[in-house]
Amino acid sequence: MTIASLSRKNIQTLTPYQSARKLGGKGTIWLNANEYPRSPQFRLSGKDLNRYPEPQPQAVVRGYANYAGVAPENVLVTRGGDEGIELLIRAFCEPGRDAILFCPPTYGMYAVSAETADVACKTVPLTADFQLNLAEIKKRLAEVKVVFLCSPNNPTGNLLKRSDLLELLQITQGKAIVVVDEAYIEFCPEASLVNELKNYPHLAIIRTLSKAFALAGLRCGFVLANPPLIQTLSKVIAPYPIPVPSADIAEQALQADNIALVQTRTSEILANRQWLAQALADLAQVEKVYPSEANYLLIKCLDGEALFNALWAQGIILRDQHKALNLQNCIRITVGTQEENQKVVEAILALSRD
Known part of the structure; x- marks a missing residue:
């Protein structure tokens, strides 16, 4: 009798969700989890931690x-x-x-x-x-x-x-x-x-x-x-x-002041998305850039797995979607800073020349 055999039958056959962090990678550019590229600055107020929190704050x-x-x-x-x-x-x-x-x-x-x-x-x-x-x-x-x-x-x-x-x-x-x-x-x-x-x-x-x-x-x-x-x-x-x-x-x-900052950051992401979409569309290895209303782009490549793996090896961590339904050769790219976006485009362009 093993621990696994003691678990519920549906858990024994369950394939867990593969989160971006679980998939790992040794990245210098992380564009695989649809995060904002920079962290805001907040300070803890020093509230007592010896008491349980409110059930709903x-x-x-x-x-x-x-x-x-x-x-x-x-x-x-x-x-x-x-x-x-x-x-x-x-x-x-x-x-x-x-x-x-x-x-x-x-x-x-x-x-x-x-x-x-x-x-x-x-x-x-x-x-x-x-x-x-x-x-x-x-x-x-x-x-x-x-x-x-x-x-x-x-x-x-x-x-x-x-x-x-x-x-x-x-x-x-x-x-x-x-x-x-x-x-x-x-x-x-x-x-x-x-x-x-x-x-x-x-x-x-x-x-x-x-x-x-x-x-x-x-x-x-x-x-x-x-x-x-x-x-x-x-x-x-x-x-x-x-x-x-x-x-x-x-x-x-x-x-209110941070919500205003969120709106400013969102506008920045939208501008970066527009630039990235156009730059990717001009690359020979990219077959299609799908329209997006979010902070990421889905692209279809001539050989998505090869491109994903090549960028991964360079520390540019994207999200491979080739196993998703009807998304063969597709990669999801989080919109990063302008510098990060530029490096992605340059790396794909360099692969096209090799």
Whole structure:
């Protein structure tokens, strides 16, 4: 009898999510995790650490509610957006009976979180232009309790059509929770569905401070939803999920002066993205640069694996997507500083000359 054999059967066969850090690499340029290239400067306030934190840090709840344009009762603070995914599955899906549905290629943690909880996964691939196949989704909704959608989608970078999202919300009323993952929404804020919360009690929106707020190391995320849904999630969240230092920094990050700085940094990333997209499109090894509304670009190469490995060997760490559905020869590149972007382009150009 081994430890592995004592674990649940679904865990024995589970393929864990391969995070950017788990994949490793000895990089001098890290453009594989959609992080902001520089860290903001915050100081811990010296709050007492001998006491447990608030179950929900109220200053953070109020700060994010004000930022997102919702009421505090519409906000649940989580350990990154990933915990929000897990809570939604645990709260609404019966293990061994219910299913989630998602549309690959998309964020891998939807599948991993469901499989960990012994919840079935139904998939409806995105169309050739990375949009929802609503006709097929409608056919596959039996036993589905939670639908996960990512917009802007990771790793493709595009927005899902708002009209399709609203139609899906109408189709699923009274049947399933629809989760729209808006981890990258700061790069296209006009596309948020937050204003639709009042119209759809089964809509949940996932947000994070990891991307535009440049706080990936903080592990602070949010679920935005109507109070009954938030109350349901509150039943299954850990009693003290947000450490005092994390809440301390998150509270500072949501102050008006830092939000203004986030908007400035976002504009810088968008300008760098435009330059990088054009520069990559001019390279012989790059077959296509897909349009993006996020802080990364998906590119299709003549030989994506060879290019990825060659850059990896030089310490330029990107994200290989060749195993993702319909993304053969594709690489995802986080938009970095102008200097980092220039080095990526120069390295690919040098490979073309070899």
